[in-house]
Amino acid sequence: MSDRWTVADVMTAHVVTAGEDDSFKDVAALLSEHRVTAVPVVDPSGRVVGVVSVTDLLCKERFQMPWQSRRVRRDGRTPARAKAAATTAQELMTAPAVTIGPGASLPAAARSLSRHRVSRLVVVGDDGRPVGVVSQSDLLRAFLTPDEELAEQVLRRLVHFALWDDPFAVRVEVEDGVAVLTGEVERRSLAVLAARLARSVDGVVDVDDRLVYAVDDTALPPRDQPG
Structure with a gap:
């Protein structure tokens, strides 16, 4: 499936x-x-x-x-x-x-x-x-998909679409349909992407995003003020 x-x-x-x-x-x-x-x-x-x-x-x-x-x-x-x-x-x-x-x-x-x-x-x-x-x-x-099978599906989705080099950077566990993401990625945008991809898998009830990141690349730098 x-x-x-x-x-x-x-x-x-x-x-x-x-x-x-x-x-x-x-x-x-x-x-x-x-x-x-x-x-x-x-x-x-x-x-x-x-x-x-x-x-x-x-x-x-x-x-x-x-x-x-x-x-x-x-x-x-x-x-x-x-x-x-x-x-x-x-x-x-x-x-x-x-x-x-x-x-x-x-x-x-x-x-x-x-x-x-x-x-x-x-x-x-x-x-x-x-x-x-x-x-x-x-x-x-x-939503009746067993948790173990659902975890495999989420992991496949992350490995297929994610942009990080290490396929084991993110770990996935599923309990009662809730996908728990743990691990470390380089940038915050990748953590956001991982949670979004996990949530898009049919049968996932919710995502508990516990990922940590080294750099917050989502914070916009301040604009230069005109002189």
Whole structure:
């Protein structure tokens, strides 16, 4: 496993889909049979065009009273009321679907979930066809990496990107996901760089920077005052 996780590493690869013309009952049966809360809707070519969730189906329950049904027919422009009158997946679905590529990073997936206020993303390939589903809980898998493995990943990152000559100048230990950096480097800017690189490794909860340095090269010299 690389120290940079992607959506492909954590997604559920088995995707249950519905067709645009699938009936309300067909979609309900899919959700129940596979114990999922939403399914992507695909067009005849297999490309994702929307998503139907349990919430979409429950609109039927919300507006099932006779006087509410009449309001559905009069004002189909309201999304919830329109879905209450829906009989097919195409009418039920929320479109366009919120999708992401399998090579996207976990932070990118988290930002997309937050921005669109959804609990899952449909993962699609370059052809627009679904290859997986990634949920909020899937993104937590990086934080389940054992501490010893995480320490190795942090050290690899430091050795690969850092600018100091001695690969053993910095030592890494990880406890409960917190990376502890010890050792000595020549310049303060390198210590700052090491902490930043360690924090960028997926699964690191925090960084305890205990590095010491010989020279503080981050302090700016005073500007010459005009005479």
